[in-house]
Amino acid sequence: METKQFKAESKRLLDMMINSIYTHREIFLRELISNASDAIDKLYYKALSDDSLSFDKDSYYIKVEVDKENRALKITDTGIGMSKDELENNLGTIAKSGSLAFKNENELKDGHEIIGQFGVGFYAAFMVADVVTVISKSLGSEDAYKWESMGADGYTIVPSEKDSVGTEIILKIKENTEEENYDEYLDEYRLKGIIKKYSDFIRYPIKMDVIKRRLKEGSENEYEENQEEQIINSMVPIWRKNKSELTPEDYNNFYAEKRYGFDEPIKHIHISVDGAVRYNAILYIPEKIPFDYYSQEYEKGLELYSNGVLIMNKCSDLLPDYFSFVKGMVDSEDLSLNISREMLQHDRQLKLIAKNINKKIKSELENLLKNEREKYEEFYKSFGRQLKYGVYSDYGMHKEELQGLLMFYSSKEKKMVSFDEYVSRMPEEQKYIYYASGESYDRIDKLPQTELVSEKGYEILYFTDEIDEFAIRMLMTYKDKEFKSVSSGDLGIEADEKQNDTASEVTENKDLFEYMKGILSDKVKDVRVSKRLKSHPVCLTTDGEVTIEMEKILKAMPG
Ligand code: ADP
Numbered sequence: 001m002e003t004k005q006f007k008a009e010s011k012r013l014l015d016m017m018i019n020s021i022y023t024h025r026e027i028f029l030r031e032l033i034s035n036a037s038d039a040i041d042k043l044y045y046k047a048l049s050d051d052s053l054s055f056d057k058d059s060y061y062i063k064v065e066v067d068k069e070n071r072a073l074k075i076t077d078t079g080i081g082m083s084k085d086e087l088e089n090n091l092g093t094i095a096k097s098g099s100l101a102f103k104n105e106n107e108l109k110d111g112h113e114i115i116g117q118f119g120v121g122f123y124a125a126f127m128v129a130d131v132v133t134v135i136s137k138s139l140g141s142e143d144a145y146k147w148e149s150m151g152a153d154g155y156t157i158v159p160s161e162k163d164s165v166g167t168e169i170i171l172k173i174k175e176n177t178e179e180e181n182y183d184e185y186l187d188e189y190r191l192k193g194i195i196k197k198y199s200d201f202i203r204y205p206i207k208m209d210v211i212k213r214r215l216k217e218g219s220e221n222e223y224e225e226n227q228e229e230q231i232i233n234s235m236v237p238i239w240r241k242n243k244s245e246l247t248p249e250d251y252n253n254f255y256a257e258k259r260y261g262f263d264e265p266i267k268h269i270h271i272s273v274d275g276a277v278r279y280n281a282i283l284y285i286p287e288k289i290p291f292d293y294y295s296q297e298y299e300k301g302l303e304l305y306s307n308g309v310l311i312m313n314k315c316s317d318l319l320p321d322y323f324s325f326v327k328g329m330v331d332s333e334d335l336s337l338n339i340s341r342e343m344l345q346h347d348r349q350l351k352l353i354a355k356n357i358n359k360k361i362k363s364e365l366e367n368l369l370k371n372e373r374e375k376y377e378e379f380y381k382s383f384g385r386q387l388k389y390g391v392y393s394d395y396g397m398h399k400e401e402l403q404g405l406l407m408f409y410s411s412k413e414k415k416m417v418s419f420d421e422y423v424s425r426m427p428e429e430q431k432y433i434y435y436a437s438g439e440s441y442d443r444i445d446k447l448p449q450t451e452l453v454s455e456k457g458y459e460i461l462y463f464t465d466e467i468d469e470f471a472i473r474m475l476m477t478y479k480d481k482e483f484k485s486v487s488s489g490d491l492g493i494e495a496d497e498k499q500n501d502t503a504s505e506v507t508e509n510k511d512l513f514e515y516m517k518g519i520l521s522d523k524v525k526d527v528r529v530s531k532r533l534k535s536h537p538v539c540l541t542t543d544g545e546v547t548i549e550m551e552k553i554l555k556a557m558p559g
């Protein structure tokens with residue numbers, strides 16, 4: 001029997017996986033159960049398109065069994081199983097997801113809800129087990145095979161015996177060490193808790209044998225113990241549950257289970273609407289930017305279910321671009337199951353839902369800004385730029401909606417402030433909302449152009465993001481106050497400063513200015529006496545609408 005080696009990168013990945021990806025060991029069970037559920041879903045999917053297969057939902061299940069004596073934990077499913085090749089390909093290469101390939105090949109159409117797609121979950125088993133054995137019989141095959149591995153050293157595959165189609169995974173649970181207790185993964189009560197916590201909404205029954213103690217018939221004090229098969233999960237999806245039954249942890253678990261992200265969401269939004277259009281939705285505002293967020297690959301969208309059955313993985317029509325960071329799902333009984341993607345786009349109900357959701361997200365963000373400032377700032381660090389793009393894009397169509405959510409660093413407060421806060425602090429005589437652009441707060445602090453405005457006691461908003469000035473140009477005003485760059489020609493406050501000396505300064509220095517202009521002829525348009533400088537000898541200003549910072553960006557743009 002030949003021991004095959006994991007691919008080199010697999011070895012490294014496996015190590016990383018076992019030691020660092022997951023913070024909680026207990027999630028190995030969630031991973032194996034979600035694979036089992038995927039496998040049953042695949043069978044269900046095949047049955048939909050193949051009349052010779054019947055799918056009787058009731059005869060499909062996942063079973064978790066403990067054999068304490070042999071330190072074995074067994075997870076059995078009645079799913080589609082794996083052939084020899086599949087065992088090799090799907091379990092022999094880490095980060096290769098058979099489920100993702102299945103999804104791509106069978107272009108998601110009808111009801112199934114396949115969770116897997118990253119190809120790493122299975123290996124979580126090695127966090128608790130020394131040996132992992134997989135015995136599987138694939139649909140349509142007479143032969144069963146056994147895959148076995150002790151971790152990074154590789155795996156073996158040999159012919160085996162199995163009566164029915166499906167998969168059996170046997171974990172040889174590690175011995176306790178001084179620091180770590182592994183016995184808990186052989187404890188029925190503990191396992192039940194883990195299943196409840198992470199896999200409660202799995203749509204197939206997860207069964208366990210539990211010992212029931214009962215009074216012996218006819219006896220008052222004699223008990224008998226019986227093994228009884230019990231279904232552990234409620235099979236009710238979380239979005240159908242009452243908000244009052246759910247804890248923040250439930251929502252976080254769902255987020256992790258669904259792989260919406262690897263962070264902990266900043267906020268969840270649970271919507272149940274029973275009006276003109278009926279739907280349930282669970283939405284999340286992530287904390288961290290997904291690694292591909294600002295790339296072409298990133299696909300926005302929410303999972304769309306029709307009456308509990310997944311019909312689309314990423315329904316992009318449900319989210320505007322400026323909220324593309326929102327994750328989650330929508331389930332509506334008012335959507336027909338067989339609508340094609342094209343038809344979906346015109347679905348009136350869907351449009352209503354999208355509008356509704358959009359409003360809700362906006363108001364939740366506003367609440368966050370108002371009531372949970374720190375969280376909002378955390379969120380804004382990650383996704384503020386997207387909101388600013390939102391203000392700028394579509395010719396400013398959404399600016400009214402979004403402007404209240406923007407924040408910028410304030411020269412005076414030394415922290416992020418909203419426009420509302422800025423405006424509420426403006427002295428009566430202040431005409432404009434001032435801003436200054438630069439690479440960093442430090443750099444802007446040192447800009448000579450900020451001197452006069454700061455000295456006046458006015459607050460300046462610092463723009464360090466390329467998009468900032470473009471977004472502000474689109475807004476033009478906030479609550480009737482115009483935005484003004486500190487480097488624009490007219491600051492609206494110079495008039496009362498130094499007014500008298502200017503004329504004489506101009507004549508006195510005429511020759512000097514002419515000389516400077518001559519030297520800088522290709523770099524500046526004019527050299528003038530400035531009324532805005534305090535301690536700096538010189539500064540640059542712009543004439544028209546485009547500021548120096550914008551000019552830099554425009555020049556750097558391709559084409
Ligand atoms: P993912 O679920 O993200 O695809 P996993 O590492 O959890 O990645 O699993 C890898 C692959 O192994 C799955 O995509 C699937 O093809 C296969 N697999 C794992 N467990 C089972 C199972 N119980 N029944 C059938 N196939 C399975």
Ligand code: MG
Nearest residue numbers: 035116121122
């Ligand atoms: Mg998986």
